[in-house]
Structures are given as C-alpha cells and as structure tokens.
Amino acid sequence: MPPRLKLRDIAFFERPVQFARPFRFGAITIDATPQLFVRVEIEVEGRGTAVGASAELLVPKWFDKRPELSPAQTVDGLRRSLEIARGLYLAQTKFLTAFDLHASCSGAQVATCAKRNIPALAAAYGPAEIDKAILDALLRAAETNFFDGMIGNIAGIDARLSPDLKEADIATFLADRKPLPRVAIRHTVGLDDVVEGKGGVADVHENAGARYFKLKLSGAPSADAARLARIGTKLEALGHDYKVTLDANEQYADLEALHALVDRLDHEAALRPIASRLLYVEQPMPRDITRQSPLGSLAARGFIIDEADDSYDAFPAARALGYRGISSKSCKGLYKSIVNATRAAKWTTGAETFFVTGEDLTCQAGLAVQQDLALGALIGVTHAERNGHHYVDGFGDTPAAEARAFAAAHPDLYADAGQGIRLSIHDGDLLTGSLDTTGFATSVHPDWSALRPLEQPKSLQEYPA
Secondary structure: OOOOEEEEEEEEEEEEEEEEEEEEEOOEEEEEEEEEEEEEEEEEOOOEEEEEEEEEEOOOOOOOOOOOOOHHHHHHHHHHHHHHHHHHHHOOOOOEOHHHHHHHHHHHHHHHHHHOOOOHHHHOHHHHHHHHHHHHHHHHHOOOEHHHHHHOOOOOOOOOOOOOOOHHHHHHHHHOOOOOOEEEEEEEEOOOOOOOOOOOOOOHHHHOOOOEEEEEOOOOHHHHHHHHHHHHHHHOOOOOOOEEEEEOOOOOOOHHHHHHHHHHHHHOHHHHHHHOOEEEEEOOOOHHHHOOOOOHHHHHHOEEEOOOOOOOOHHHHHHHHOOOEEEEOHHHOHHHHHHHHHHHHHHOOOOOOOEEEEOOOOOOOOHHHHHHHHHHHHHOOOEEEOOHHHHOOOOOOOOHHHHHHHHHHOOOOEEEOOOOEEEOOEOOEEEOHHHOOEEOOOOOOOOHHHOEEOOOOOOHHHOOO
16 A cells, blocks of 8 residues: 655745746746745654655746736746645645545645636646655655655555546556666757857757757747758758757647648758658647647647646547647646556557657756656656756756755766766766665755745736736
8 A cells, every 4th residue: 555644844945046048938038037946744654754855947928828917927826826735735634645635635726726817737836846745755754766666656646537547557557667767858949049050059069969859939830940941951960860849839829820830841841851850749839729629630740738738638638639749747747747658658559659758847957857857767758858957057046065965966967067067968868877766866955044935926916017
C-alpha cells in the first residue's frame, strides 16, 4: 500500500529572476519575472515528519492570455491559485496518499478559481507546485529516490480522474519504466532571437551543441515561412543531423491560417530543411478555438496541445480532433503527465502513434529544472525544451553559496567554465544520474532565509485603469 500522509504546513516564497535577454513568445515578451518556491512539511504515517520543496517561474501571459489583463495581473492570478490550493490542501486533515490529496482537492480548486475569474490552466498551477513539494517530502520520509518511488507508485496514482483508463493501466505503465540516463536539450529560438551570425541559431556557443530546435511562430503564415526559411538555411550548416518542432503559442487564428502555413511547408523548396525534419507543431490555435476545430487533413503533420491541456480529459478530447500528442510540463501537474503518458502508450498501435513531449516554461537551474527533467526521464521523453540556461544567466540572482551547493550535489548537471555555474550539457544532452537521490530529484533545498515571502496578490481595483 502507498504510504499515507497529512500536511502540517505549506509556505510560499519568491525570488526575482532577471533574464539575460528578452524572451518573446506568442504576444508577450518577458525580461524578468519572479520564481516561486514551495516548502511543505508533512507527517507520514509511521515514518515521522519530512520537508519537501519545489520551484517554478511565475510566468505572465501564458496560463491566462486574456488581452484585457496586464502581465502583472496574470501573475497575480497564479498567486491566487496557489493560495486557494493551500487552503484546500490544508483543510484535508486525514491521512491520505499523495494522489488522494491531489484528487480530493482537484475539483474544488477548479471550481473556486472559476468563481474568482481564474481559468482552468492557471487553476492547475497551485496544486501542481504543492504536489511536487509533497512528493519530495514523501520520498525523503521513505528514504527513496524519485525513479524507484514512482516505479513502485509511491504516490498511489489511480484512475479516478481518468475514467478512460483502468487502474492496471497506470500501475503497469509505471512498473515498466526504465528511466532515461540522458535527455537531449531542445534549443528554443524565440521570436526576438538572432538567426544569423554570432549568437545565431547555428552558433554552438548559443545552442550548446543541440540536435533539436524549437522554433517559435508568430501566427502570420508569410512572415513565419520567411523566418523559417532563414533558420533552415543556418541549421543546414550545423554539420550534424537535427530535428525541429514548431510552437505557435495559440497565435494562429483558425484552421484557415494554419492550412496556409502547412501548405507552404509542404510545397516551398526554401522550407524543405525545416519541413523534412519537423517532428510536430505545438498548440497552433487559441485553446477555445482548438476545442471546436477538428484538424482533418492537417493531422498528417503531427500536432500537439499545450495551453489547451487544462484538465485530465484534455488529451482524449484532443485525440478525437486529430491531435497525436500532448506536452508534459511540471507546472501543469506531474500526475497528469504520468496519466497522459500512460494513455499515449496504451493508444499507440502499429497504425497510430501517440506521444508526450517535454516542453519547458523556463524552468530555472536548481529545483525546477531537476524535477522537470526527472519527470521527463521517467515517462520516456527523449528530448525536452530547455529555456532556463538560455534566457537566464546560469543561476541568475540565486546566492552563490546556494548555486555551489547544487553544483556540488549534482556535478553531472552543473559546471563552472569561468562564467559562473551553469547547466552542463554533454554533446547536446543533460545527464540524469545524480537525480537518483533521496527525494524528488534533488539533494539540496534552496536557502530559505534568502527568499522573500510570496507577494500578496492585488485585487483588480488596485491596478491603474
């Protein structure tokens, strides 16, 4: 039986993160945003108490893209999601499995957030971050690592939130896991990033030797095609094979605009370097349009949902529309990633392939990148977008002693080549060996004394008109 626990405390902290360069995706450009840190204390039945931690950027204008809201207001929505989840989780006073706790609060979280005008994707952020910290504490109490713990289903994941699956489907999927020893990075090319020359897409000092590239789209077929042709010309000079994915972040207005882009990919010679190596297209249309728009013949190109993944039934609904994949992001919920990976394995046959991808909403060095990397390595994500090392200078504003502690505990993941401690990328890959440690993929917790409490969210009335 999975161990049962009850929560003693949940605390939220944040730290400012300044970007080394602007990151433009969709309709937003980010050059700074806070990083959230969660600290939980749990009591595990028969095992005493333990402390766990998680971290993630509070990213504006991704979870909630409504144009009438400012970037700061959408970050406040995430803070409210966290506070609502904290109240719901702490109200559970019985001993429960980790997944019991998640499932018991899931419906109330979405409903309460909806009453406060917080959409479902943002509503999931609070539980996602708390769940990671709880799992870290649980694994520490059990004196086991993430991979062994999850293969044995230490969290007690079941099918109550995914009735299309059977209990045995999830248990069998987890029991059969063989965690990957290395995961390739997928280098992001943001809409404002340099294409040619020094610092461009083919510059090894910029792309860290990547063999996979994620190219952002603007939603304008002609402009996107012209930019992709420029990028393809430069990638052809890499000297090694490569693959690409495209991400529109909901910017394509409808199927007609999407058809225009795909038609260019299918027929224009200048786009052949991209089209011939294209693995999939990510979240092309707005989430509400996506749910109403079967892909039809477009499905042959391979599409996945990301921002439209706001519930446990999102993947089956997307499958019915012609989508073949869905993203795994720890900020959307690690249990949902595992359930979706179970589905992809079950649905895949000789005639059809379904898959889960690794996408990274700028996980920062330390807790965030390690926990997301471990999740991907567990469910079989062979390459994952990794933004944090690219848009932030190493550990950023993290105190030097804290950065050194992470580097000492995880020497296969971090190194100092004379410019501060940064992710250590080996022939385009990240190594996962040191994640095999007691707890959720980390031997180190942040310096709590160097963090400030999570800022209290403002009401809409407090913002200038």
